Amino acid sequence: MTIRFYKYQGTGNDFVMVDDRVQQFDASNHQLVRRLCDRRLGIGADGLILLRQHVDFDFEMVYFNADGYLGSMCGNGGRCTVAFAHHLRVIENETRFIAADGAHEAHIEADGTVNLRMQDVLGQQEVGEDGVFLNTGSPHIVRFLDPSRLTELNVVNEGRAIRYNERFRERGTNVNFAEIPPTPDLPWQVRTYERGVEDETLSCGTGVTAVALAASRRGAISPVHLRTPGGDLRVSFEAQPDGSFTNIYLNGPAVRVFEGSIAV
Numbered sequence: 001m002t003i004r005f006y007k008y009q010g011t012g013n014d015f016v017m018v019d020d021r022v023q024q025f026d027a028s029n030h031q032l033v034r035r036l037c038d039r040r041l042g043i044g045a046d047g048l049i050l051l052r053q054h055v056d057f058d059f060e061m062v063y064f065n066a067d068g069y070l071g072s073m074c075g076n077g078g079r080c081t082v083a084f085a086h087h088l089r090v091i092e093n094e095t096r097f098i099a100a101d102g103a104h105e106a107h108i109e110a111d112g113t114v115n116l117r118m119q120d121v122l123g124q125q126e127v128g129e130d131g132v133f134l135n136t137g138s139p140h141i142v143r144f145l146d147p148s149r150l151t152e153l154n155v156v157n158e159g160r161a162i163r164y165n166e167r168f169r170e171r172g173t174n175v176n177f178a179e180i181p182p183t184p185d186l187p188w189q190v191r192t193y194e195r196g197v198e199d200e201t202l203s204c205g206t207g208v209t210a211v212a213l214a215a216s217r218r219g220a221i222s223p224v225h226l227r228t229p230g231g232d233l234r235v236s237f238e239a240q241p242d243g244s245f246t247n248i249y250l251n252g253p254a255v256r257v258f259e260g261s262i263a264v
Ligand SMILES: N[C@@H](CCC[C@H](N)C(=O)O)C(=O)O
Pocket: 013, 065, 070, 071, 072, 073, 074, 075, 076, 077, 138, 139, 173, 174, 194, 195, 196, 197, 201, 203, 204, 205, 206, 207
């Protein structure tokens, strides 16, 4: 049997995309997903996404991490799925779709970037010894670093230590390290250790969203410009007096890289 796939990337966070409108892909086959995401034995990606039909929405996005298991929301993956849906002519430039954390709206801009509305983040942010913890569709720790500390940081070791500590061992968390810009006109630099990939990725959409919201408590003004090793993203939001954030949008590129078939 062969599987037809498309490969997409959003600021270097890369995904195998499968048009599964006919719902033939066995989502319980973790080994298959893991193999397709394997960079030596398969196609290679940080995650795999099925685009499925849904009665109430334009489509459903079903997201798996590279470990083969269903993940929570993926911001870069969401933007790439919107671009994929457009390529398949499932949508035009506006859409409403459903993902693991609920309904999302998105718009494809004239320059091809995808502006994706994220779920509101309600309540106060939790500040603890690991950093700031918040859920932007996926769980994230945000740890702020002083200028010039990020490049030399061993993100895999430091991120893994938090992801597998007593608090997070069972359910896991993604871990973001963010460098405070020396002047407000410069971007916030971010590097992320991703749960489910269990490695540093080039970018994480729910991660930069978490950084932007946590940074607003340190004076960052919407829209926040963030720079990941894979490219630049923008996050806009409205901060509410009770500590919640509403009207959150993640904006950035979503690029089709190649397509093909793989024997499985
Ligand atoms: N790369 C993603 C984040 C995906 C979620 C994550 N790995 C998890 O399940 O915890 C993004 O762009 O948001």
